[in-house]
Amino acid sequence: MAEIYMLWHLYWYIDDDGYEEDEGKILGLYTSEAEAMEAAKRYYKLPGFNKYPFDCFGIDKCTVDKYSNWEGGFFSPREIIYNIVKKNVDLWNPEELLPYAPDDEYDIESKQIAKQVKINHTVDELAEIVAQVFSKGFGRQYDIEHCSEIAEAIYRDLNKEFSK
Numbered sequence: 001m002a003e004i005y006m007l008w009h010l011y012w013y014i015d016d017d018g019y020e021e022d023e024g025k026i027l028g029l030y031t032s033e034a035e036a037m038e039a040a041k042r043y044y045k046l047p048g049f050n051k052y053p054f055d056c057f058g059i060d061k062c063t064v065d066k067y068s069n070w071e072g073g074f075f076s077p078r079e080i081i082y083n084i085v086k087k088n089v090d091l092w093n094p095e096e097l098l099p100y101a102p103d104d105e106y107d108i109e110s111k112q113i114a115k116q117v118k119i120n121h122t123v124d125e126l127a128e129i130v131a132q133v134f135s136k137g138f139g140r141q142y143d144i145e146h147c148s149e150i151a152e153a154i155y156r157d158l159n160k161e162f163s164k
Helices: 033-044 077-092 107-116 123-138 144-162
Strands: 003-014 020-030 057-063
Touching: 003 033, 020 033, 033 057, 077 107, 077 144, 107 123, 123 144
Parallel strands: none
Antiparallel strands: 003 020, 003 057
16 A cells, blocks of 8 residues: 655644634645655745744655544544533533523633643642633632632543543
């Protein structure tokens, strides 16, 4: 089976709201790793690419006409994190709006929290994130102690989900 080399570029940045985001591009397919590396060196000289370290480029060896390593499908860690956050925020219901408000009442806050959550955050770090998001979202101060119970619930669910 024939092999090709896929050249890609991936970098992280902070968006306008202060959240960490990533952006990736597939730059080309090459017949050898050396050709892909030469292309990476050419791209690195171009505007945009030269703002980031050279190690943002990557090369993957792929076999043509072969089933990939995704036979079991895939999951999105961000989607799982969001679902955990949303479930716990809705149960927490800090403004006591549910069940009277629509089911999506806290979705904006849940998305903002989920974007910042890392699987290895501590309970205190999670409480800080929740407090910041809800303070900004509802225009009044949420202290970390008030947010510690939901932070513990999120922490527990994240550990249960990602320790599998």
